[in-house]
Amino acid sequence: MEGLIDSLSPLPAEARRSITFDRGTEFTAWRHLKAGLGVDAWFCDPKSPWQKGTVENTNNRLRRYLPRKADPTVFTDRYLRSICDRLNNTPRKCLGYQTPAEVFRLNLMERVTSP
Structure with a gap:
């Protein structure tokens, strides 16, 4: 979450009103975003990838550069x-x-x- 806060904090508040996550364990500290940025966090329903279509599309584009099995x-x-x-x-x-x-x-x- 610190990385997200550092990346998003330079943006005006209007550009970072909310963020939508999938249900991965990496987002368990979502409350930290509210405290750090004043950003509301939303979560997609289980097994509902269409609720975050842009993320799914971007993930597919990212796979060209970051293979799924690569060590980040x-x-x-x-x-x-x-x-x-x-x-x-x-x-x-x-x-x-x-x-x-x-x-x-x-x-x-x-x-x-x-x-």
Whole structure:
């Protein structure tokens, strides 16, 4: 959770109102997010991957760079950031062929500049 807090804290509160997790044991410290960021945590129902469709799609994309059986501790932060950059800067059909980074920036700017 500390890693999530460190990663999300630079974002404006409007951009981090809630986060949805699956039911994995790695998220048992979810209350720490509320205390650290003021973020509400939600959990998908068991065996309901459609409730987090974007996560499932992203996991499939990640498998190109991080094989399922790979030891995650062998990857450098630089390599992991490069994967994030690639994924966030790849145009998506579901976003009208804009990149996730473009859509995020546009939505964030709209929220910041709206009265």
